[in-house]
Amino acid sequence: MDHIRLAPLQNRNTNNGFKIISFVPIFDLVAIVITAKMGKYMKKRRNIVFVAKSLDGFIADKNGGLDWLQSTPNPDQIDMGYEKFIGGIDAIVMGRNTFETVCSFDIEWPYSKPVFVMSRTLDSLPKKYQNNASLVKGSITEILSELEQKGYTSLYIDGGTTVQSFLKEDLIDEMIITTIPILLGGGIPLFSELPRELEFEHVRSELFLKEIVQDHYRRKKVN
Amino acid sequence: MDHIRLAPLQNRNTNNGFKIISFVPIFDLVAIVITAKMGKYMKKRRNIVFVAKSLDGFIADKNGGLDWLQSTPNPDQIDMGYEKFIGGIDAIVMGRNTFETVCSFDIEWPYSKPVFVMSRTLDSLPKKYQNNASLVKGSITEILSELEQKGYTSLYIDGGTTVQSFLKEDLIDEMIITTIPILLGGGIPLFSELPRELEFEHVRSELFLKEIVQDHYRRKKVN
Numbered sequence: 051m052d053h054i055r056l057a058p059l060q061n062r063n064t065n066n067g068f069k070i071i072s073f074v075p076i077f078d079l080v081a082i083v084i085t086a087k088m089g090k091y092m093k094k095r096r097n098i099v100f101v102a103k104s105l106d107g108f109i110a111d112k113n114g115g116l117d118w119l120q121s122t123p124n125p126d127q128i129d130m131g132y133e134k135f136i137g138g139i140d141a142i143v144m145g146r147n148t149f150e151t152v153c154s155f156d157i158e159w160p161y162s163k164p165v166f167v168m169s170r171t172l173d174s175l176p177k178k179y180q181n182n183a184s185l186v187k188g189s190i191t192e193i194l195s196e197l198e199q200k201g202y203t204s205l206y207i208d209g210g211t212t213v214q215s216f217l218k219e220d221l222i223d224e225m226i227i228t229t230i231p232i233l234l235g236g237g238i239p240l241f242s243e244l245p246r247e248l249e250f251e252h253v254r255s256e257l258f259l260k261e262i263v264q265d266h267y268r269r270k271k272v273n
Numbered sequence: 274m275d276h277i278r279l280a281p282l283q284n285r286n287t288n289n290g291f292k293i294i295s296f297v298p299i300f301d302l303v304a305i306v307i308t309a310k311m312g313k314y315m316k317k318r319r320n321i322v323f324v325a326k327s328l329d330g331f332i333a334d335k336n337g338g339l340d341w342l343q344s345t346p347n348p349d350q351i352d353m354g355y356e357k358f359i360g361g362i363d364a365i366v367m368g369r370n371t372f373e374t375v376c377s378f379d380i381e382w383p384y385s386k387p388v389f390v391m392s393r394t395l396d397s398l399p400k401k402y403q404n405n406a407s408l409v410k411g412s413i414t415e416i417l418s419e420l421e422q423k424g425y426t427s428l429y430i431d432g433g434t435t436v437q438s439f440l441k442e443d444l445i446d447e448m449i450i451t452t453i454p455i456l457l458g459g460g461i462p463l464f465s466e467l468p469r470e471l472e473f474e475h476v477r478s479e480l481f482l483k484e485i486v487q488d489h490y491r492r493k494k495v496n
Contacts, residue, residue, distance in 0.1 A: 105448075105473065105490070106464035107330045121472060217456065227328075231475055231490055233440065235467020241329035244458025249344060250328065252454055252484045261475045263488055267328070267454055 095194065096204045097143075097221055099213050100135050101240060102228040108237035109210050118232050122261045130228055130258045139163060141202040143186075143193070146172060148209030153179060164202065168193060168212060190219055214242045220269075225250065228264040318417065319427045320366075320444055322436050323358050324463060325451040331460035332433050341455050345484040353451055353481045362386060364425040366409075366416070369395060371432030376402060387425065391416060391435060413442055437465045443492075448473065451487040 102119055103109050111118055142161055144152075146169040152160065153176070165183040167175060168190075175185050186193045197205065207216050216222045227240075250267035257263055325342055326332050334341055365384055367375075369392040375383065376399070388406040390398060391413075398408050409416045420428065430439050439445045450463075473490035480486055 105450075106467075111470070118470065225328075229488075231473040231493075233464060233467055233471040233473070235440075235464075235470060241456060241458075244329075244456055247334070247341065247458060248456040250454040250456070252480065252486065255478060255480060255486055257475065257478060263475065263478050263486070265452075265486055270454075 094203070095198065096139075096223045097194075097207050097216060098135075098139065098205065099207050099222055099225040099227070100132070101208070101213070101226070102230055103240045104230055104232050104234040104237070106233045106235065107240050108234045109240045110238040111234045112236040114238065118234060119230060121230060121232055122259050124259055128258060130262065130264060131226070131256070135226060136161075136163060136206070138204065139206045140204045141166060141197060142206045142208060143168060143197070143212065144208040145169070145212040147211060149175075149179075149183065163206070166193070166197065166202075190215060190221060194221070210238050210240060213240065217241070217244060217248065220246075220248060222248075223269050224253070225267045226264065227267070228258075228262060231261055317426070318421065319362075319446045320417075320430050320439060321358075321362065321428065322430050322445055322448040322450070323355070324431070324436070324449075325453055326463045327453055327455050327457040327460070329456045329458065330463050331457045332463045333461040334457045335459040337461065341457060342453060344453060344455055345482050347482055351481060353485065353487060354449070354479070358449060359384075359386060359429070361427065362429045363427045364389060364420060365429045365431060366391060366420070366435065367430075368392070368432040368435040370434060372398075372402075372406065386429070389416070389420065389425075413438060413444060417444070433461050433463060436463065440464070440467060440471065443469075443471060445471075446492050447476070448490045449487065450490070451481075451485060454484055 101109060104111075104118065110116060141164040143166045146167060149165075149167045149169075159179075159182045161182070166186045167183050168186055170187070172185055174180075175183055186196065188196070194205075197203075207213055207222060213222065249270040251270050253266040253268050255263060255265045324332060327334075327341065333339060364387040366389045369390060372388075372390040372392075382402075382405045384405070389409045390406050391409055393410070395408055397403075398406055409419065411419070417428075420426075430436055430445065436445065472493040474493050476489040476491050478486060478488045
């Protein structure tokens, strides 16, 4: 929608006759307000979690392992909505832990969207990955603002610690949670302590492979 | 099926001729084996959890409160399957905490089925409740055996600590878990540490009040 906003602003100085001033600024003002509202709507920030957890809320088992994610046979290797989800986001934000876990897999770089790695301790990413990911530093709101300026507003927030930090600041807008029907009895938890309760609304639930429930929740607007 | 088992056993002594012996005992044996198998199936132990939890797995908030259970408007006071569930069980087993919480509510005794209170510390239940509930003592397996002898085999296992103790011994067969779409960020957890992973299978999911997902899981048989 940028052209709507920019066009009237750029043309204004060259048409400065009295008659024009009398109504064009009003039209402009209305156009700017409508555009700003539409722009705000269309560019609305969406920080989204897409994660698999056990019935008891863990994202990795007691040894940090992920084998239990495969406990339900998936002969056709269905992706449970992952590609569709990735297609709808602008970029991925993850913590150092998740980044290093992904790097440790002996696979090609798995992400088709820009990846931003939040880290207080790293000064740079390993050279091997500098084409795949970028280091971002600062508070979460500073990082979100930096990414927004670059046009990344629909963000996949990944990794336990990162999701927990975002939730602590009430900066998660949606959560797509896939529950594997297993009690791990310990491990790395998806959720942690929060300074206050956060209400969500139910968007959708879907059953995959007759065993795995995926629930989509959206943060309830506080008006 | 009791008449099938009892009838041949009672009639046997009166028909003891040679010809009868030659084939009737075999028929009897088959009948007894089939009946025992069917009886075992029909009398199969079912320890079932029916519980509401927050998105982050708490059954009570940081102050032990339950107000968040009402966060979704329920104008018609639908019971989300509770009465149907209660209709299908023989008795309720709860811990002292849950018992005392129920007693603290200023309501009539809410249970229509026999209630058994597990407690190591209580010597007897308060007189006021002796018609409503019975104290049971011993290990979980001793208590289950005692209840089974009394004909109670389909049990509603209630209360965080009690559910956790049953799960530690892999003695929960089904879980009906209702998830309220709120992150409490702390409180009394439904699940706790387990000595080993427990796999479940998905039975059914249902959405209530457009907001609340209820999932029914059954312990996966280990053959």
